[in-house]
Amino acid sequence: MIDGVKRVGTNEWEVPIGFLPGMRVPGRFFLSESLGRTLEPGAIQQLANVATLPGIIQHSLAMPDIHWGYGFPIGGVAAFSLDEGIISPGGVGFDINCGVRLFTTPLEFKDITGRRDLVESLFSAVPTxxxxKSSLKVSAKSLDDMMTKGARWAVESGYGLPGDLARCEDKGCMKQADSSAVSAKAKQRGVPQGGTLGSGNHFLELQVVREIYDPEAAHAFGLAAGQVCCMIHSGSRGLGHQVCTDHLKILEQATRKYQITLPDRQLACAPILSPEGKAYFGAMAASANYAWANRQMITHAARTVLSKMFAVDYDEMPLVYDVAHNVAKMEEHHYEGKHAVVCVHRKGATRAFGPDAPDIPLDLARIGQPVIIPGSMGTSSFVLRGTHTAMEKTFGSTCHGSGRVMSRSQAKKKLSGKEVAAALLLEGIIVRAPNENAIADEAPEVYKPSEEVVNVVHEIGISRLVARLTPIGVIKG
Amino acid sequence: MSFVEVPHTADVKIRAMAPTLETLFSDAFAALMQVLYGPDRNGGKKRKITLDAEDQESLLRDFLSEVLFIAEVDGLVFSGAEIHIEGCHLSATLDGEPFDRRRHAMGTEVKGISYSGLAITRDANGYMLDIVFDV
Incomplete structure (x- = not known):
């Protein structure tokens, strides 16, 4: 383990105050010994940087998929008090409300295995x-509604089922959205991209439920062994990227105005309740809503293809859940004997609210929030449930994915997209992407094993395993 | 053109070395286009950018962020840029062509230009740059 880091539990580590000058709280991260071998010192430096920010509560946290990012480490979580704390785009990222959703189908493995025509139809239906660009041109009014109403705009416009909304974090809409804080440039980028997937690690996958660990929770979530599901990973596209770029600039000035000392310019921030902090939060929430509408439109495209090709009713494909893993939220939490609303930043981390927490669908109140953790194109994805332990230890948060271990430049040198696709085909996985680089960049070899990451969060108890799914059809951007 | 991709697990990190600040900016611009669209890019359509910033790093970040914006909304892929810098003022003329899915879909979207690890240094041999693109 990196010098200066102390073990405080089986899979729990502390970065003590003093590791870096100016730390206000210790850093705390969750990692197994074997995952620790690929931990980058830069990620720990970033975890410690976050601990220097004003108003941070208890710990600067990181989940077991921690790795080196910009601003916060990826996998980073931090809560800030409303009276003394800050809000920072460095704790959210450029892709605001990048997130994952999963819907089930009545189809089984035998119905879709080897169906390249299905994968091609999905690839044609979802711009990647x-x-x-989207085939749909949204009007200025519709764009404003996307940013204000989120997934509800999409459902009201015919891109989904009313029941989808209850199965989205925040019901697919942050009420604090302020589209007037979103620049004309960001809106211009948002118009042609509604319903587009993006590139990089974004994907649409057909998966099969291979294993059920928790039958009661799986049943409540609507999951059964052998069932075909569809997982979608995308975010707020150019609109969200531009909001981050624009507000970083504004918040750099605010950082000086409010005399905040920063170890990294990407952590530019402002007090949560300052005009600059409120403007960023309003624009971020508008971008988060755009992302929910976007994932809802992609869901509609996929459901339409499936219902046409398999004579499956559209409403036989309900949403299990939709999670945001790059976002800042105002949430009520218990800490240090208090009960208060705090601003929780999750940068590559997933909300994992336990049973009876607010914002959990009524029918899942006893179980806890569904948590969706994507694997790579050749490895398992997982559904977990949120826990009381997460509420106590991590402000209701858990990991978000596997975390890369190989850079994109190394991946391109070492791996051929054609060979990766051929090897996956031998395992029964059909991959479709606009180019071979996109496949090499995202090959299973470049990620930590997803099992190891979810096993750590399961063992610590910050979420509990419910089901394992494996891919059979993969669309990459 | 003189830039290399330095291993970075999550994103794309670029290192460039150049005799002048203008060439350094031009290298960072070329790296951004290469990551986004691959090597096959021609000229023909011009776009102008003028910017002011408080320091060189901000000037570069703002310049590349503006290039990202124009490329996306105008659907243009750039092959070159003529850049002039005076203090913290930049003016540039970009030269490019319309995005063609058959030739330009080779790359990865860049979500933003990060301040983390952004450093421009100067010594007797000229300028050196480290920059991270979020992809």
Whole structure:
């Protein structure tokens, strides 16, 4: 383990105050010994940087998929008090409300295995990759509604089922959205991209439920062994990226105005209740809503293809859940004997609210919030449930994915997209992407094993395993 | 053109070395286009950018962020840029062509230009740059 880091539990580590000058709280992260071998010192430096921010509560936290990012480490979580704390785009990222959703189908493995025509139809129906534009031109009014109403705009416009909304974090809409804080440039980028997937690690996958660990929770979530599901990973596209870029600039000035000392310019921030902090939060929430509408539109495209090709009713494909893993939220939490609303930043981390927490669908109140953790294109994805332990230890948060271990440049040198796709085909996985680089970049070899990451969060108890799914059809951007 | 991709697990990190600040900016611009669209890029359509910033790092970040914006909304892929810098003022003329899915869908979207690890240094040999693109 990195010098200066102390073990405080089986899979729990502390970065003490003093590791870096100016730390206000210790850093705390969750990692197994074997995952620790690929931990980058830069990620721990970033975890400690976050601990220097004003108003941070208890710990600067990181989940077991911690790795080196910008601003916060990826996998980073931090809560800030409303009276003394700050809000920072460095704790959210450029892709505001990048997130994952999963819907089930009545289909089984035998119905879709080897169906390249299905994968091709999905690839045609969902615009993917660099330069892809939506076939739908949204009006200025519709764009404003997307930013204000989120997933509800999409459902009201015919892109979904009313029942989808209850199965989205925040019901697919942050009420604090302020579209007037979103620049004209960001809106211009948002118009042609509604319903587009993006590129990089974004994907649409057909998966099969291979294993059920928790039958009661799986049943409540609507999951059964052998069932075909569809997982979608995308975010707020150019609109969210531009909001981050614009507000970083504004918040750099605010950082000086409020005399905040920062170890990294990407952590530019402002007091939560300052005009600059409120403007960023309003624009971020508007972008989060755009992302929910976007995932809802992609869901509609996929459901439409499936219902046409398999004579499955659209409403036989209900949403299990939709999680945001790059976002800042105002949430009520218990800490240090208090009960208060705090601003929780999750940068590559997933909300994992336990039973009876607010914002959990009524029918799942006893179980806890569904948590969706994507694997890579060749490895398992997982559904977990949120826990009371997460509420106590991590402000109701858990990991968000596997975390990369190989850079994209190394991946391109070492791996051929064609060979990766051929090897996956031998395992029964059909991959479709706009180019071979997109496949090499995201090959299973470049990620930590997803099992190891979810096993750590399961053992610590910050979420509990419910089901394991494996991919059979993969669309990459 | 003189830039290399330095291993970075999550994102794309670029290192460039150049005799002048203008060439350094031009290298960072070329790296951004290469990551986004691959090597096959031609000229023909011009776009102008003028910017002011408080320091060189901000100037570069703002310049590349503006290039990202124009490329996306105008659907253009750039092959070159003529850049002039005076203090913290930049003016640039970008030269490019319309995005063509058959030739330009080779790359990865860049979500933003990060301040983390952004450093421009100067010594007797000229300028050196480290920059991270969020992809």
């Amino acid at each position: 990759g660099v330069g892809a």
